Amino acid sequence: MNTKSALITGSCGLIGSEVSVHFAHQGFQVFGIDNNERAIFFGPEGDTSWTLQRLRKNIPGYTHFNTDIRDRSSLLKLVAAIKPDVVVHTAGQPSHDRAATIPFADFDTNATGTLNLLEAVRRACPESPFVHMSTNKVYGDLPNNIRLREFRNRWHFDDPLYANGIPETFSIDQSKHSLFGASKVAADVMVQEYGRYFGMSTCCLRGGCLTGPNHAGVELHGFLSYLVRCNVQQREYKVFGYKGKQVRDNIHSGDVAAFILEFCRAPRCGEVYNLGGGIENSCSVLEAFALVEALTGKSQKYTYVDENRIGDQICYYSDLTKVKTHYPGWGITRTLHEIFRDLVKSWDRRLTPQLPKLSLPGVPIGVHV
Ligand SMILES: NC(=O)c1ccc[n+]([C@@H]2O[C@H](COP(=O)([O-])OP(=O)(O)OC[C@H]3O[C@@H](n4cnc5c(N)ncnc54)[C@H](O)[C@@H]3O)[C@@H](O)[C@H]2O)c1
DSSP: OOOOEEEEETTTSHHHHHHHHHHHHTTOEEEEEOOOHHHHHHOGGGOOHHHHHHHHHHSTTOEEEOOOTTOHHHHHHHHHHHOOSEEEEOOSOOOTTGGGGOHHHHHIIIIIHHHHHHHHHHHHOTTSOEEEEEEGGGGTTGGGGSOEEEOSSOEEEOOGGGTTOBOTTSOOSSSOOHHHHHHHHHHHHHHHHHHHTTOOOEEEEEESEEEOTTOOOBTTBOHHHHHHHHHHHTOOEEEESGGGOOEEEEEEHHHHHHHHHHHHHSOOSSEEEEESOTGGGEEEHHHHHHHHHHHHOOOOOEEEESSOOTTOOSBOOBOOHHHHHHOTTOOOOSOHHHHHHHHHHHHHHHHOTTSOOOOOOOOOTTOOO
16 A cells, blocks of 8 residues: 655644644654744743654654754755655744744744745655645734724624635735734745745645644633633633734634645645634634633633734634635534634643543523624
């Protein structure tokens, strides 16, 4: 039997670990790259070594490399040796706020690390599909120029052009991105260029809020995961501006992994997709509090800081029209309710392994709007 191989960077992170398991279930031999840089970016709470143990235990033949994607010569050698059939690039510095304090590490990881991997793949296996995790932050704060309508607990786009959310044709230029958004723009454009210029099967997935039970959510990255953690542990959560009504669309990491597999099965060249939960899976911070409170029975402790995060979007949800048109076999399978249930269960298990597990009540449907 001719087993196909997948090289997954950031394999111990939220998306990388989900993709590793998903591809292994489809019969791929999985090679993971992750140097646990998340623990350097965010301290011990960002440590992902627990995920490495899980991958080693659950994926037969999983091969791990502690390689730093910034180390160009090691990466070139590694990819040349493996010649993977597909490449999924999820390693990165993922925090909007953290980037300002570590600009070199942020750019070297997100932009240069991506270039290193693209060039390594072009030299060794240019036919292999290359999927890159980009972000909605490439649009910077431009979505804030869209007219908004204020509801009791959330903002909403009030312009028929954006009734379904932000499409891929939205400008990424002339807005405030944060340094993180700028390093991700550099990577996004480079991934497109390797598709358009060299004809490689590359694609950028501009993620909304990606979440799931395997996220090591911290204050600076992983909004829902961290919010749920705070509720379960009764820690204080800080809301930054916009009255707590800022909206994000949330997608379960399992749905992201399923899309990546679809793309690898029918790859296209130099593509860009907005990939989030869409309007159906969107919620504001205040709505997220209500959803988690309904599950745990614990009230959310929080403080409100008047100033918003620099360059933060007030309202964002992905228009999923293009992704669904190109890949009609794919769709969102996890509702917001299911995402919250998974997060609560996972934090309950991780934080209180010795205690009896929570039995979770249902969440009222349509809490938002
Ligand atoms: N989680 C989200 O809400 C979200 C939203 C939009 C886009 N994204 C993008 O998706 C990608 C994956 O996000 P995630 O949430 O899984 O992040 P994550 O932090 O959970 O995973 C990233 C992994 O990459 C590893 N890594 C970082 N720098 C590395 C380096 N130099 N060499 C090798 N490994 C390195 C980290 O140790 C970590 O395990 C990121 O590029 C992020 O920008 C995430």
